[in-house]
Amino acid sequence: MRNFKKILSLLISMILVFGLSACNDVDPDYGVSEKQETVEEETQDIEETKIMSSDRVMSNYFDISLFDEENYAQIYLGKKFEIDATYADEELPVPSKLSDMSELGWHLCDGNEYNENSLVFAYETITVVLENEKGLKVTAQLYNSSRSSVKLSKCYIVKFRIDNDFYIDSANYTPFNINGITNNMAITDIINTLGTPSHFYAVSENSYYLDYFITKRDRRNGITVYINPIDDNITAIEFSFYK
Numbered sequence: 001m002r003n004f005k006k007i008l009s010l011l012i013s014m015i016l017v018f019g020l021s022a023c024n025d026v027d028p029d030y031g032v033s034e035k036q037e038t039v040e041e042e043t044q045d046i047e048e049t050k051i052m053s054s055d056r057v058m059s060n061y062f063d064i065s066l067f068d069e070e071n072y073a074q075i076y077l078g079k080k081f082e083i084d085a086t087y088a089d090e091e092l093p094v095p096s097k098l099s100d101m102s103e104l105g106w107h108l109c110d111g112n113e114y115n116e117n118s119l120v121f122a123y124e125t126i127t128v129v130l131e132n133e134k135g136l137k138v139t140a141q142l143y144n145s146s147r148s149s150v151k152l153s154k155c156y157i158v159k160f161r162i163d164n165d166f167y168i169d170s171a172n173y174t175p176f177n178i179n180g181i182t183n184n185m186a187i188t189d190i191i192n193t194l195g196t197p198s199h200f201y202a203v204s205e206n207s208y209y210l211d212y213f214i215t216k217r218d219r220r221n222g223i224t225v226y227i228n229p230i231d232d233n234i235t236a237i238e239f240s241f242y243k
Contacts, residue, residue, distance in 0.1 A: 055202060057229050061187055062196045072199045076213050077222050083239050085178045087162055088136055095156040095243040098142075106130040109137060116153040120144040126152060136174060138162055143242060159240035167233060178223060178239050186232045190225055206230045218242070 053067040066073040085092045093100060098108070098116060108115060109131035120126055126142045139162075142155040166173040166183035175183055180193040190210065198213040212223040226236040
């Protein structure tokens with residue numbers, strides 16, 4: 001009789017256990033880790049990010065999703081940014097006048113189409129070549145911001161361009177330093193120094209340029225760095241400030 005009661009009690013206990021288990025729904029998240037959930041969320045975010053730019057070269061250097069279909073981004077150097085430029089360890093101030101450059105040892109070299117007395121029309125830009133006593137040359141642009149014609153000597157130099165000769169003769173090159181950008185920098189060095197550009201353009205497979213604008217209201221370049229993505233180097237640099 002005692003054995004019968006024990007067996008009956010055991011059967012009742014088993015029925016209760018299985019009955020209670022059958023009432024609980026299976027947890028759909030059982031066995032799914034939080035890490036897997038995070039990966040799924042990140043993947044979904046990436047899929048929702050719309051890539052406007054079709055360029056796949058510069059995407060190796062900065063976030064391409066910041067740029068539109070014309071490769072412009074809402075990124076600027078800022079109103080407080082100032083050009084700090086030296087060439088052959090000598091200052092190249094911008095904006096400046098020809099008289100300012102003369103005091104620094106630079107003058108219009110022979111062969112220029114314009115001289116100091118040439119008339120420049122209103123809102124016209126003139127390109128000249130300056131030379132110093134050492135025979136170094138630099139390209140400069142002067143701009144007449146007035147509403148009437150004035151002499152070239154009255155215009156401001158608003159832009160300089162320097163071609164990088166480091167890879168032509170690395171033993172006898174002319175050093176430049178434009179806000180930390182120097183002759184022998186790679187593309188990643190440029191980005192680390194100036195940040196992501198405001199705009200970039202592919203001239204060809206081995207020729208790009210990176211534009212850095214001062215502010216949103218003025219898309220005239222503060223600094224433009226010309227690069228060769230294949231050789232990973234700088235070919236030229238321009239810097240400007242309009243007055």
